[in-house]
Amino acid sequence: MLDIATSPLLEGAQHGFVGRAGGVSEGIYAGLNIGLGSDDDRETIMENRRRATEGVLPGSELVTVHQIHSAEVMTVTGPLPLDQRPQADAMVTDRPNLLLGILTADCVPVLFHDPEAKIIGAAHAGWKGALTGVTDNVLTAMEKLGADRGNIACAIGPCIAQASYEVEAAFRARFLEADADNDRFFAAGKTDHFQFDIEDYVAARLQASGIITIDKLGLDTYANEDRYFSYRRSCHRDEAGYGRQISLIGLAEYY
DSSP states (O other): OOOEEOOGGGTTSEEEEEOSTTOOBOGGGOBOOOOTTSSSOHHHHHHHHHHHHHHHSTTOEEEOOBOOSSOOEEEOOSOOOGGGOOBOSEEEEOOTTEEEEEEESSSEEEEEEETTTTEEEEEEEOHHHHHHTHHHHHHHHHHHTTOOGGGOEEEEOSBOOGGGOEEEHHHHHHHHHHOGGGGGGEEEOSTTEEEEOHHHHHHHHHHHTTOOEEEEOOOBTTTOTTTOOOHHHHHHTTOSOOOOEEEEEEOOTTO
């Protein structure tokens, strides 16, 4: 059985934040590892991708990009061959039966839906992409397709929580240089270290861009080992690699 978390705010779009349960990977990748960038067996990863697709929008075409921690957004009009994936960290579309997939392992997955215009988006918001405006760019790309940001609902999926996300002072300084108000997303930690609330930061960016309908699922990838892969957890354990989970959103043909 797949572990698929959903948001009532995205009702009308087929979607899900898919956890690691129900896959065929083994060892440190045990479960539903979707990461083509991992050292997991490729055929195993492809079977996991198939299971995730069928679990959210059966019969659809899964579309993923080569994620590079950027603010780049791809407007998708058809299937993308795996060996021709563009470098980007977000996608938007108005086409049915295309299932947009974002891979994460602590970074923030964000799903977008304008039910009136029938336009969707998905973003991988790591700290670099979040800071440089990947979610802002998704909204702009959706508007170019005919969306109205006043109608757009967003759901923020499983990501590393503030209690698990320790950063150094230099990291915090980047955010304060961008906006002094970003201090509110950092809690004091051990000497010269802070705890960063990236989920709240991404939500605040969305709010500042005019989005009023936002669902924060509040699921910590680091702490919930049975449910989610975590890059930071694997680093702390000095493991040789780490898996990635996938967050999906698509429009059914009958929608």
